[in-house]
Amino acid sequence: MKLFLYLLLGFFLVMAIAIISGAHNISATEKHWSITEKTIDWIRESLIEVHAKNLTVPQLDDRNVLSNGFKHYHEMCTECHLAPGLEVTEVSMGLYPQPPVFHEQAPVTEQAIRSDTIRKYFWVIKNGLKMTGMPAWGLSHDDQSMWSMAAFVVKLHGMSAAEYENLVRTTEADHSHHHGHDEHSHHHDHSH
Template sequence: MKPFTAIACAACLAIAAGVGTATFFFGGVFSVAASERDPALVNWALVHVREASITRHATDQPPMSLDDASVVQGGAQAYASLGCQSCHGGLGVKPARFSQGLNPQPNLKAVIEDITPPELFWVLKNGIKMTGMPSFGTGKDPVPDAELWSVTAFLKRVPSLSSDDLAKWTAAHHG
């Protein structure tokens, strides 16, 4: 009888957890307000779901060398022209005021060194639901893959770029 009791107890706990979770999310207890931080468990789950999904789907490989200076420079110019600085800022450029209200905060510095080029390209091309990160590879006027790969090359180099290089490359775009 003891094994049956343990199984029954585990089943009851699983059902109670399921009902509690459903009530929390579908009963309106969970706040979808961007002004409120997610509970730690929800944040943990969202981060792990996002990371697993990106890792699973990011299978494209770069069609060019991401170390080529002209590719990196083109990526800096594309980063500026696509409006990426509005949310993420850049060297010497602050993010736009509206980005302060995004939840989660668009913090490239926190992830750029941990994400692989194929994963970064996938995020640029497909976006991320419910984060404010748009898909640049879809819609009526998708950004060509080669341009997204150049932005990928630029972003992977950002930690080692000088302010002078970035200013020169982005100024070349605006001039």
């Protein structure tokens, strides 16, 4: 017990010296040691796995669900996570740790891995991650929207710039069609 207390006291003494002397730099431009970064990544991935493993993935193959996920991703996530054909942004460049760029990851084809990945993405989207810049979207979005985003992010793996641009055009055309229809309906209502 005495040895443990001496080690603990020694640890706090070293930490105090590092803080007072400025030896540890908390700047986002100063990267962690490789071993520190690997340890943090392992801890983060392990904790996400533990928290997400018992979630039940709802039915997500509906075209409207994925379209909804795309819309949310395009509006909220591209500044940090980018999109196919999108250049690095000032925000994504300045974040440390760097946020994952999903379209650069290998496509997920096996159903069990796909479901596991969606569960983990959902948990992160809903709860955010401390000290990464990832917000907890669960404070402002319902579960259905977040499941849609998680499913879309998995679809984003390996997506080409042309495929993503096609989604942008389709969404803009749908929005334009609905907006025009709403105006027509509104106009029609006033004519009676």
